[in-house]
Amino acid sequence: MDVDDIEWYGWEMDSVVRCRCGQIPVRRVAFEGCFTGRRFISCCYDDETRCDFLSWYDPEWPPTMQRALEKLWGMGEAKEKQIHAELNSLMNKMFEDKLTAEKEVVKLQGEADSLVEEKVKLHTQFLKMEAEKEIVFQKLQEKKKWILIAVSCNVTLVAVLAYVIPLKIIM
Numbered sequence: 001m002d003v004d005d006i007e008w009y010g011w012e013m014d015s016v017v018r019c020r021c022g023q024i025p026v027r028r029v030a031f032e033g034c035f036t037g038r039r040f041i042s043c044c045y046d047d048e049t050r051c052d053f054l055s056w057y058d059p060e061w062p063p064t065m066q067r068a069l070e071k072l073w074g075m076g077e078a079k080e081k082q083i084h085a086e087l088n089s090l091m092n093k094m095f096e097d098k099l100t101a102e103k104e105v106v107k108l109q110g111e112a113d114s115l116v117e118e119k120v121k122l123h124t125q126f127l128k129m130e131a132e133k134e135i136v137f138q139k140l141q142e143k144k145k146w147i148l149i150a151v152s153c154n155v156t157l158v159a160v161l162a163y164v165i166p167l168k169i170i171m
């Protein structure tokens, strides 16, 4: 791994050295472990075709500097692991929340279906009651008709009797 440096980057034009690909090397600055900050030249390619040619420009750092750099990188990696763990935990929590929400949706859908079924049942019962009401009403109408007929007959009978009885008394 390497980084660009404003004072040390670009082609190593003055060099007579060529990489294994036969290309003019480029200047880079190491950004990895105890090599961090050391300048070097290497292959110009940035992809997987880059050959393994590498020539250090700076000497090795003193051991104390190397240990300090290793420690810094270790701290960085520890922090990175912590962030990954927190991120994973957060992702798991989000996934669990999503599952819970999906279960809740299914439950609510079930309840909604039950309510619709209940509504249909109630409507059917209402229609049945309306039909029964109509039958009772028709029966009442029938009874009313017969009561009227009976009352009319009685009235007629009374009227006839009221006419016949005085006639008998006269005769």
Ligand SMILES: [Zn+2]
Binding pocket: 019, 020, 021, 022, 023, 043, 044, 045, 050, 051, 052, 053
């Ligand atoms: Zn090369």
